[in-house]
Amino acid sequence: MTTGVRRRMGVEERRRQLIGVALELFSQRSPDDVSIDEIAASAGISRPLVYHYFPGKLSLYEAALRRAAEDLAERFTEPRQGPLGARLLRVMGRFFDFVEEHGPGFSALMRGGPAAGSSAASALVEGVREAAKVQILSHLDAQDPPPRLELVVRSWVSLAESTALIWLEDRAVPRAELELKLVGDFAALVAVAAAQDPGMAGVLGRLLAEEHGTGPLHTLLGSLSAFTAPRDTEGGADGVDRTGGEAAVGGVSARGGVDAEDATAEGASL
């Protein structure tokens, strides 16, 4: 009996080890380019033994994907404390940590990797998106969200995915700037929906309610106010005050770092 229990433990441990080895290799190269031989060599076991634990590469890939999906979904959990913008910014930091850690494996999956057509892989990806949506809605105290709010949250999740994928290509824009951008994007998408629907205006109010003049959303909206402030509509094609827009970015450094205090000092107050 005792050996039986120990043997079962051994199987689970070996599977965990192989999943870890696979994820490590998938973080360096696309899963398409990683062979079972390499996984066996990295794990220090024979190729047939890998097949003993996983009947094929797809089953190992799906198991690795499952662990990565659980890992990512956990990173969405955030204490319900402080301004919503700051909470979302911390989640974005952990999301980009994940993206950076998994690099090629993340890209391959989202762009259509070896198991992209498999229903198990699709279900795992959808499960992570659902987890992200549920977390955001819970922070907005929207357990039974109206269709427009659900749409904004879900489409923003896809925006975060595509932003991360584009970042991975050449990292041309610093990730800290993109993390902040996605927080701003979320508020902006809610704001656009609020301009169309009174119900969404209440959500926007909740999103901004605890910014206290220092949160990331405060700074962003301060900058935007230069563009949206009432102007003379008779100005024609040149009615847009580009100077005002340029001045508004004064509180935001060209590096993408935002100094909320500076923005406040410059009158970009909310």
Place this chain on the structure above:
Amino acid sequence: MTTGVRRRMGVEERRRQLIGVALELFSQRSPDDVSIDEIAASAGISRPLVYHYFPGKLSLYEAALRRAAEDLAERFTEPRQGPLGARLLRVMGRFFDFVEEHGPGFSALMRGGPAAGSSAASALVEGVREAAKVQILSHLDAQDPPPRLELVVRSWVSLAESTALIWLEDRAVPRAELELKLVGDFAALVAVAAAQDPGMAGVLGRLLAEEHGTGPLHTLLGSLSAFTAPRDTEGGADGVDRTGGEAAVGGVSARGGVDAEDATAEGASL
């Protein structure tokens, strides 16, 4: 010689017919659920004859996808006349026409259909995204776009895709509202990037330059100004004026239809 030419023409015609039949069936049910037998029956030919023109279902699916991709890419072409917001709104109308016409086929492809893992299908989808990006950049007169602009355009394209996919699920929000929302989303994403980067502020200026107080972006930004206008930062957690936000949506009907004239009359001027 003449018959040879005619036979070749006949092959192309038959292939076109089968592609048309397949697209028609894929617009009603997911390609996964459409058999070669059905396609043969709808085309009025035998199953072996279908295989004569297309060696397998995947090759017929990919040919159908190619035609649909060309069709969609053509709909992005828009004369370089009038405000950019109005141009983008017309493109969104044609995009949703396409989405509505192809329904289940579009969903299946974008969510991981039978050929989703095929490199030909991925390349076709990427080609359409690229065509959309090139069109938008050309309207912004940005032939050699900086990384931040390229990122905003590409990530917005993915936002348009996901918005259309969510709409197809239950059509809970009217498509006209979503077409307008996506135009506003584009401006909003540019605006968020403009708050981080001086170069993007110039793009935002160009986007708004020809709105003349009547375009869809004008109305949107007018509504947003109520949220972004300077307020007393000493107000603490309740410093956000929800009433002001609610009032701002006055120029926008709850149905999602926007009356630019009304918005102007109500002082939501740019």
